[in-house]
Amino acid sequence: MTGHAEKAAAFAADESRTHWHDESLWFVRVKRDRQAASIPEWEALREAASAIKTHTLSRLADYLEEFERNATANGIHVHWARDAAEHNAIVHQILASHNATRLVKSKSMLTEECHLNPYLEARGVEVTDTDLGERIVQLRKEPPSHIVLPAIHLKKEDIGELFHIELGTEKGASDPKYLTEAARGHLRSKFMEAQAGLTGVNFAVAETGGVVVCTNEGNADMGTSLPPLHIACMGMEKLIPRAEDLAVFLRLLARSGTGQPVTTYTSHFNGPLPGGEMHVVIVDYGRSRILGQQTFRSSLGCIRCGACMNTCPVYRRSGGYSYGYIVPGPIGSILAPQRDPRMHASLPFASSLCGSCTDVCPVKIDLHQQLLAFRKELVDSKVVPLQKRLAMAVMGFVLSRPLLYRMSGSLLRALVPGLPRGLVYGTWNRWGIQRELPTMPKESFRDLLRKESS
Amino acid sequence: MSSRNAILDSLRRSAAPATGRPAPLSGTRYADPVKQFEETLIAVGGRLVRGGDPADLDIYANAAKVASLVPGVPSRSVDLHAIQDPHELDGVDVAIIPGEFGVAENGAVWVPGEVLAPHRAIFVIAQHLILVVPADQIVDNLHQAYERIRWQPNSFGIFISGPSKTADIEQSLVMGAHGARSCTVILR
Ligand code: SF4
Numbered sequence: 001m002t003g004h005a006e007k008a009a010a011f012a013a014d015e016s017r018t019h020w021h022d023e024s025l026w027f028v029r030v031k032r033d034r035q036a037a038s039i040p041e042w043e044a045l046r047e048a049a050s051a052i053k054t055h056t057l058s059r060l061a062d063y064l065e066e067f068e069r070n071a072t073a074n075g076i077h078v079h080w081a082r083d084a085a086e087h088n089a090i091v092h093q094i095l096a097s098h099n100a101t102r103l104v105k106s107k108s109m110l111t112e113e114c115h116l117n118p119y120l121e122a123r124g125v126e127v128t129d130t131d132l133g134e135r136i137v138q139l140r141k142e143p144p145s146h147i148v149l150p151a152i153h154l155k156k157e158d159i160g161e162l163f164h165i166e167l168g169t170e171k172g173a174s175d176p177k178y179l180t181e182a183a184r185g186h187l188r189s190k191f192m193e194a195q196a197g198l199t200g201v202n203f204a205v206a207e208t209g210g211v212v213v214c215t216n217e218g219n220a221d222m223g224t225s226l227p228p229l230h231i232a233c234m235g236m237e238k239l240i241p242r243a244e245d246l247a248v249f250l251r252l253l254a255r256s257g258t259g260q261p262v263t264t265y266t267s268h269f270n271g272p273l274p275g276g277e278m279h280v281v282i283v284d285y286g287r288s289r290i291l292g293q294q295t296f297r298s299s300l301g302c303i304r305c306g307a308c309m310n311t312c313p314v315y316r317r318s319g320g321y322s323y324g325y326i327v328p329g330p331i332g333s334i335l336a337p338q339r340d341p342r343m344h345a346s347l348p349f350a351s352s353l354c355g356s357c358t359d360v361c362p363v364k365i366d367l368h369q370q371l372l373a374f375r376k377e378l379v380d381s382k383v384v385p386l387q388k389r390l391a392m393a394v395m396g397f398v399l400s401r402p403l404l405y406r407m408s409g410s411l412l413r414a415l416v417p418g419l420p421r422g423l424v425y426g427t428w429n430r431w432g433i434q435r436e437l438p439t440m441p442k443e444s445f446r447d448l449l450r451k452e453s454s
Numbered sequence: 455m456s457s458r459n460a461i462l463d464s465l466r467r468s469a470a471p472a473t474g475r476p477a478p479l480s481g482t483r484y485a486d487p488v489k490q491f492e493e494t495l496i497a498v499g500g501r502l503v504r505g506g507d508p509a510d511l512d513i514y515a516n517a518a519k520v521a522s523l524v525p526g527v528p529s530r531s532v533d534l535h536a537i538q539d540p541h542e543l544d545g546v547d548v549a550i551i552p553g554e555f556g557v558a559e560n561g562a563v564w565v566p567g568e569v570l571a572p573h574r575a576i577f578v579i580a581q582h583l584i585l586v587v588p589a590d591q592i593v594d595n596l597h598q599a600y601e602r603i604r605w606q607p608n609s610f611g612i613f614i615s616g617p618s619k620t621a622d623i624e625q626s627l628v629m630g631a632h633g634a635r636s637c638t639v640i641l642r
Contacts, residue, residue: 024625039559040482051476058472061465074608080458132631133622149622156624176623184632191632192541208605218578218618218633225575226540236461241475243605247596248479251559261494261560262596262615265578265633271608273574284461292468 003346008318017155022316024152029310031259032360039251048248050364053301056240057291063206063239064282070209074271077279084114087283091116091198091231092123094279098229100125100195106213106220107131108200109147109304110235110283112326128190130219132183139166145320147327148257148306153319187219197223201234202303203249204280207242210270211280214253214263221265228276232269236282237300249303252362257305290338295373299334301363308357308367314350323347330357330367337374345383348374387428406446413440481595487558488641491592494561498616499629500637508550508584508640517547521576523569524550524586540575549580549634553614555591556639557599560615563587563639564599567610574610578618583634585614589641 012018036042056063068078081087087110095103103125105111117127117138129138133150136159137143144150151159160174169182199220203212211232213220224230240249254260272278290296309315309329320328325336325344333347348371357367378384379392398405416424417440425432443451455463484490492502508514508527520530521543527550537543551570553563563585570576577583593599603611618633629635 027625041479044479048476048479051473054470055473055475058470060469061462064462064465080456080461082457082460086457130632131622132620136622149625151622152625154624156626159623176626177628179623180620180628180631184630187632188544192544210605210609216619216621217631219631221578221612222575222632225573225578236465243603244478244597244600247481247600251481251596258621261498262562262613264498264615264618266562266613266615268609268611270605270610274571282461284464288461288464288468291465291470294470297470 004318004322004324004350005346007322007324008314008350011319011322012317018317018319020155021153021319025310025316028149028259029307029360032256032307032310033259035255035259035261039255045248045252046362046364049252049303049362050298050301052240052245052248053363054298057237057297057300060236060239060291063241064236066206067204067209067239068282070207071280072209074209075278076209076271077277079279079281081281081283081285083285084283087114087233087281087285088116088119090281091233092120092125094229094231095120095125095196096123098196098277100227100229102126102128102190102194103196103198104128104130104190104194104219104223104227105134105198106200106215106223107134107150108198108233109327110200110233110285111198112143114283114285116233128187128194130187130190130223131215131217132180132187135183135187136162143321143326145328146306146309147304148309153321188222191222191226194223194227196227196229196231198231198233199224201232201238201280202253203246204234204239205241205243205246206239208268208270210268211238212246213267213269214250214265215267216258216260216264218265221267224267224269225273228273230269230272230276230278231281232279233281233283235287236284237287237302249362253303253305256307256360256362286339296334296338296370298363298365299331299338299367299370301365302331303363305362307360307362311356311360313352313354313356318350323350330371331365334367334370334374337378341378341381341383345378348372348378387430406444409444413442413444416440479597481597482559483594484558487592487594488589490558490594491556491561494559495616495637495639498561499619499627500561500616500639503638503640504589505642506640508586511584511638513548513582513584513636513638514550517582519546520548520550521546521580522550523576524552527586534576535572537573540573540579543573543575543579546576546580548582548584549576550584550586551577553585553587553639555593555599555602556587556641557594557596557613558592559595560613562599562613562615564603565612565614566603567612568606570610577612577614578633581630581635583614583617583637585637585639587639587641592641
């Protein structure tokens with residue numbers, strides 16, 4: 001099985017493209033910094049966001065019940081799904097009972113997590129992702145490579161070529177304005193034909209029994225104000241207690257994610273379109289299990305802003321697909337091995353532990369601490385390859401015995417310079433693939449210090 | 455056991471000991487909220503007009519189909535109440551909609567769902583948007599904004615900050631992704 005490092009190597013093989021990817025994301029990070037600096041109470045906001053999430057998660061069952069009561073009073077149908085299969089079946093059943101075979105979707109990472117699109121397509125439903133970036137990757141039959149910027153890995157020429165084939169734009173045309181206009185026309189016809197609209201949920205509010213959806217494009221609003229049927233799918237951690245809490249999160253979300261003061265459209269759905277129907281599907285799918293783990297619980301507070309990806313030196317240089325999970329970057333590297341530790345064992349190691357993610361996270365998730373803690377779990381449960389475990393065991397043994405440590409130091413200083421290169425940089429030394437050992441000093445620090453102080 | 459009860463049960467078993475809610479925040483105030491609103495609105499691609507009539511704007515004069523929800527401002531070639539199906543609104547050039555208040559820190563205008571009746575789609579389906587907001591109704595920040603919203607059961611409401619936009623192609627900002635290509639706010 002290929003882990004993060006192997007897939008990242010494939011991405012990084014194209015050096016100029018890697019550099020360009022890195023710069024594009026850094027540009028977004030800089031915009032985020034500018035917005036954060038414009039709010040004097042930025043740190044207090046992050047504190048508040050974190051405290052609200054901690055509070056909500058500590059009483060999630062109560063708040064979900066409150067939400068259900070108020071949503072039902074608003075005329076919304078509330079469904080509960082334990083896992084992806086149940087979620088997909090509920091959505092399909094709602095569509096089937098309305099004979100709806102044309103669905104327009106706005107962004108929802110949850111439905112990606114549940115692989116809803118292929119499930120519905122296999123049952124005769126035409127699913128159109130309507131966020132421009134998502135539509136681009138859908139037409140390429142790829143998953144998004146970033147949770148907020150789904151097509152960040154593509155150049156405009158790639159998209160021009162795709163649109164030429166799929167939408168009949170002029171060959172060779174790559175002007176973003178022209179391509180966006182073509183997509184607008186194409187997707188508007190999809191909106192006009194749609195029989196149902198599906199949205200994700202940025203926030204669900206217990207107090208009002210409604211959900212809030214944020215977009216820049218207006219695609220969630222097109223999809224919920226033309227067809228009479230609206231299905232909103234939410235991971236249950238999207239809940240917040242009160243409408244006033246929205247102020248805290250909305251002040252942080254777009255500023256952190258894309259460096260905008262707020263998204264263009266922030267829509268509050270507290271009921272169906274007049275004469276229409278609205279359904280909310282609340283999904284667990286492993287979340288209650290994460291809630292039970294003290295170390296990783298706070299990862300449920302994630303508002304999916306994408307800031308930890310934009311800032312991550314590893315993500316920027318390895319691309320979203322190197323993670324092999326729908327949510328990449330630092331937060332994905334915590335969520336993915338929760339879903340399947342064996343399959344995603346390499347992800348907690350796809351980090352320099354520099355802590356930049358933790359610094360930018362608007363809800364103050366201790367991302368790099370959790371990545372470190374996850375490494376320990378994976379080593380303890382023997383999911384990490386034997387070679388790595390052995391190396392760590394030897395290191396641990398030596399480092400915890402001062403005398404042995406000193407002896408090995410002098411031994412290595414004496415031996416290594418004389419060893420043939422083939423032995424030092426043998427296949428066993430993965431560290432050495434792209435690195436050179438420093439020249440061995442003659443004396444250890446300890447020797448030097450002793451000399452100096454005598 | 456139903457999925458609902460199974461989920462709630464496992465949440466109750468897993469949750470950490472209850473923690474309290476943080477104290478409410480007050481948020482930045484601006485010396486001149488209207489100026490801040492204008493600057494932010496321009497930064498998000500919108501434009502502000504101080505005073506005057508929507509009918510005086512070029513965008514109104516040049517439009518073939520105008521749907522107005524602002525009393526006293528006439529529609530042109532669109533009769534919202536005669537339309538049964540919101541799909542027929544495709545092709546409306548300009549929508550003129552009353553906003554309740556603006557937010558200085560992010561250039562957003564609050565539009566309660568009631569004013570959009572009979573067809574909610576009008577704010578997003580029209581090619582251009584004109585929002586008419588009372589000049590003395592600009593709050594500093596979102597905390598104040600949410601304090602003043604009164605939630606009706608079974609309702610809709612939206613903050614609109616500038617025109618519809620996307621930067622999904624190489625991070626180049628393009629206005630008019632799906633919704634309005636331009637957004638003019640008239641303060642009067
Ligand atoms: S972990 Fe934090 S920074 Fe990363 S996407 Fe979630 S909220 Fe944003």
